[in-house]
Amino acid sequence: MKEIVDIGIGSLALGFLLMVIPIAGFIYFKVKIVKETVIALIRMVMQLSLVAFYLEYIFAWNNAWVNVIWVCVMILVGTFTTIKRAGLTYRFFILPFAISGFISILILDAFFLGFVIHLDYVFDARYFIPISGMVLGNALNHNIVGISNYFGRLTKEQDLYYFLLVNGDSRKNSLAPFIRSAIKSGLNPLIATMSVIGLISLPGMMTGQILGGSSPMVAIKYQILIMLAIFVGCSLNLMLSILLANRFAFDSFGRIKANLFKK
Template identity: 50%
Template structure:
């Protein structure tokens, strides 16, 4: 096979019929997610077609400044999405989340693209933009789960938090159990996926490269490195987000502001 088999527009419409299954289940159990699911599917389709059109020009220009600007825009959108999905105050936490995401992306991209892949041009569009987007997408999911877990458990176990403070614990020590719960809930699924990858599931990046004509051995190497990169970047971003959010969330007496 010389390339990936194209999907016709008619067959794409047939593929969309698969959405009827989750939509029917969500409607039957009255989850209130039917409208959100349909809107999300429509937005995903529109956004991916638009970004596909844009990437054609982005790859052709291959300007380091344009590529960097595009990733910064993605970081801002990801940070905004995290706070919207967790219903946390944007004004207080938007800048800390952006900083956490930006620092994580800088560390991981510099190491992965510069040291592991050894790109001649670090901001080359064909590598820098897709890898950053993949990393950011996983960071977004991990941060939503972590923030929900941290603030949710803190609200449920408020008495434990004040008990620890009253017994001389610092704010960091008093919030340590909630940090632990947030990290466990955020990364348990990722650890489980990594443990069975290749036995149960063939990951998307590897499958895409193989369908695109790459050698399975090359695809496997990229998939292993990307999984480690994604896991590391997500953990760094979650820690930075939680640490920075804690400084904005409590007053000098250790009382949560929101």
């Protein structure tokens, strides 16, 4: 198997030259996202450099507790990011979103790493951390879309919710149209991605594995599994997030709490 060609720091820096194109476009069209783009780039470089640094240690150490704590940190960061991006208030949503993330990862890792791949050591950092990260990273994006849709519509169309609450036969049914819409909006992009994967997109994990020296067949099998894990993880996380958040977002009379969104 061929050794992967390492990228020198100079070559890596050279890659940044390409950023001139989008930034020139932003300036030309007066799109005010240059500052945000530069900040995001700096954050990406710093975060990934840090990740590389501590993953070296975490992989070398390969201790179950450290790995579990690391995944829990990822779940918490995902929770805070979802709440912030959806514009919600922290106090109602930290617990339900964190629990949803934790349950989703627990089920997925146990199933895929334990039953499907048959790892002897499920908490092996080389599998446990990247696969949890892939699932959580994707779940984050889709959760933000689904959760924003759910609470946004529920607040904007609360007349419909209250109408169904009185005229319908249960609170569950009065929330059903909002839950359906949230799940659709959250998962539709993922269904679209899944249906064209390999045709117009080569997923990052597969590309990484091939670059890392794996055979395309092995890389594809992993990719299929990871897509399944991502889809199940995103669906599970979104549905659980909504169901658990419902316990905090309504009062005992079924009324939508007034301060769900950050002012």
